[in-house]
Amino acid sequence: MLVLTTVLTAAAVFLLFYLFYCYKTIKQHIYSLISLSYLPGPPVNDIISGNILPLYTSAENIFKQLREWGRLYYPIYKLNAAHLAAANILSPEDCELVLSNPTHMEKSAIYNLLHDWLGTGLLTSTGLKWQTRRKILTPAFHFSILQQFVAIFNEETDKLVEVLKEECYKPFINVNAHVAQFTLKTIAETAMGTKLRFTTRKETIYKQSIVDMGEFLLYRLLRCWLISKCIYVFNPRYYLEKKVTRRLHRFTKSVIAERQENFKEIVVPETDEVYTGKRRLAMLDLLLTAKNKEGLIDDEGIREEVDTFMFEGHDTTAAALGFALMVLAGHKEVQDKIVEEMNEVLGDIKKKPTYQDLQEMKYLERCVKEVLRLYPSVHFISRKLGEDLVTHSGHKLAKGSIVNLHIYDLHHNPAIYPDPEKFDPDRFLPENCQKRHPFAYLPFSAGPRNCIGKKFAMLELKAAICGILANFTLEPIDIPETIVLVVDIVLRTKEGIKVRFIPRV
Numbered sequence: 001m002l003v004l005t006t007v008l009t010a011a012a013v014f015l016l017f018y019l020f021y022c023y024k025t026i027k028q029h030i031y032s033l034i035s036l037s038y039l040p041g042p043p044v045n046d047i048i049s050g051n052i053l054p055l056y057t058s059a060e061n062i063f064k065q066l067r068e069w070g071r072l073y074y075p076i077y078k079l080n081a082a083h084l085a086a087a088n089i090l091s092p093e094d095c096e097l098v099l100s101n102p103t104h105m106e107k108s109a110i111y112n113l114l115h116d117w118l119g120t121g122l123l124t125s126t127g128l129k130w131q132t133r134r135k136i137l138t139p140a141f142h143f144s145i146l147q148q149f150v151a152i153f154n155e156e157t158d159k160l161v162e163v164l165k166e167e168c169y170k171p172f173i174n175v176n177a178h179v180a181q182f183t184l185k186t187i188a189e190t191a192m193g194t195k196l197r198f199t200t201r202k203e204t205i206y207k208q209s210i211v212d213m214g215e216f217l218l219y220r221l222l223r224c225w226l227i228s229k230c231i232y233v234f235n236p237r238y239y240l241e242k243k244v245t246r247r248l249h250r251f252t253k254s255v256i257a258e259r260q261e262n263f264k265e266i267v268v269p270e271t272d273e274v275y276t277g278k279r280r281l282a283m284l285d286l287l288l289t290a291k292n293k294e295g296l297i298d299d300e301g302i303r304e305e306v307d308t309f310m311f312e313g314h315d316t317t318a319a320a321l322g323f324a325l326m327v328l329a330g331h332k333e334v335q336d337k338i339v340e341e342m343n344e345v346l347g348d349i350k351k352k353p354t355y356q357d358l359q360e361m362k363y364l365e366r367c368v369k370e371v372l373r374l375y376p377s378v379h380f381i382s383r384k385l386g387e388d389l390v391t392h393s394g395h396k397l398a399k400g401s402i403v404n405l406h407i408y409d410l411h412h413n414p415a416i417y418p419d420p421e422k423f424d425p426d427r428f429l430p431e432n433c434q435k436r437h438p439f440a441y442l443p444f445s446a447g448p449r450n451c452i453g454k455k456f457a458m459l460e461l462k463a464a465i466c467g468i469l470a471n472f473t474l475e476p477i478d479i480p481e482t483i484v485l486v487v488d489i490v491l492r493t494k495e496g497i498k499v500r501f502i503p504r505v
């Protein structure tokens with residue numbers, strides 16, 4: 001009896017502390033629940049799971065369910081449960097209202113999952129901190145720096161091609177692990193100035209930890225009751241995740257320290273011309289300059305940004321490259337047209353493209369854009385409204401409400417993209433783009449909080465595709481009709497992507 005009383009008292013005390021700790025969040029949540037209650041949406045099951053019970057299922061079924069709701073309730077619907085209330089918007093008009101207004105810049109609570117690992121770096125921060133960081137990092141994507149990065153993209157593409165050559169005797173290659181290694185190495189060298197070979201124990205552990213972290217994030221994302229850290233700490237996975245986070249931080253800190261050592265001897269250029277000098281500047285150099293010269297950022301801030309870029313810069317591009325290879329494999333005529341364009345621009349398809357060459361490859365660009373329409377790596381984003389908003393269809397959303405923008409559904413809307421599942425690069429001919437709403441295509445989001453790495457990603461994808469098609473013709477194994485898409489932080493397939501690589505003679 002005494003034991004039971006003690007346990008009950010402890011539970012009651014904990015609950016009180018929890019409610020007190022979460023008071024502001026709970027107040028906001030109740031307010032959002034009321035203010036979003038009149039929106040259309042799936043029927044409510046019970047007071048705890050609200051109308052999201054159908055989401056307590058596998059990642060592939062969640063993906064399908066969201067698509068179905070997107071079709072049924074276009075242009076807006078609510079999702080609500082005891083712990084969550086969000087408006088889900090699907091039309092270009094409403095996306096514009098949210099993304100083009102700097103008042104709605106703050107990310108929603110979903111991004112808190114990333115805080116232990118990434119802190120509040122560029123992706124997750126808000127307000128003045130975000131503004132300062134964006135200002136420091138924007139020059140890292142100046143075209144003169146991107147020009148230098150193209151050499152790294154080509155070098156790493158060569159290494160990827162070597163790996164594919166070793167395996168191309170097989171009936172197919174599952175490309176995901178290979179493309180992820182390629183993008184991870186590329187971002188490490190451009191962001192940190194570090195060549196990863198995955199030969200040392202330190203590097204292997206780092207790579208594995210990134211994979212592990214992806215799994216932790218997914219596990220938590222799919223179990224919304226674990227989104228609150230107050231509850232997550234009672235799950236054994238919390239402590240495992242902490243261990244992995246420490247490993248990741250240990251690695252990034254050591255790389256930063258190493259770069260800081262060398263950095264002392266370097267005069268960091270302030271004019272564009274100097275960027276074209278022999279030494280390759282990494283984004284990390286800009287951060288170190290901001291720390292050393294202007295005191296705008298400290299060591300922890302630099303660590304946050306390096307981790308942010310390592311995550312956001314590799315997984316997204318790897319997903320896009322995997323889907324691109326599958327789509328190209330299914331369209332021999334498109335491969336031929338890209339190779340024809342490479343011949344025209346490069347003279348010889350084996351020649352390494354420069355920044356200028358890649359800019360000139362307009363057909364290839366349309367293909368990459370169409371791949372990102374069909375398979376937007378970041379398939380949904382989420383914001384917290386900074387003021388009341390009236391949607392295009394007249395629904396009032398209160399300040400503080402969570403708004404999810406479903407980029408996948410936007411890109412597959414047949415009213416905007418007729419025959420939406422068809423791969424048709426000509427949708428991106430300038431005359432066709434002009435006919436569409438400017439917010440109908442959002443693979444890199446839009447407005448002040450758009451993807452800072454957009455040009456970087458486009459160049460990297462184009463360079464990789466050029467290198468691969470210069471050495472192989474691709475044949476389909478997996479096709480769009482048979483792959484199973486799953487919800488994750490980035491868009492993925494359930495079982496990777498298989499492609500057949502035939503050496504080009």
Ligand code: HEM
Nearest residue numbers: 122123312313316317320377378381444445451452453457
């Ligand atoms: C195909 C590849 C990529 C896609 C589809 C993509 C997409 C996006 C999207 C949709 C956002 C907005 C996220 C949000 O609002 O929550 C974003 C933000 C961001 N992306 Fe990318 N991204 C890609 C590649 C990259 C690369 C290569 C880098 C780094 C080199 C990068 C760095 C970032 C950062 C730091 C942000 C946060 C920007 C801010 O809030 O100021 N991304 N990306």
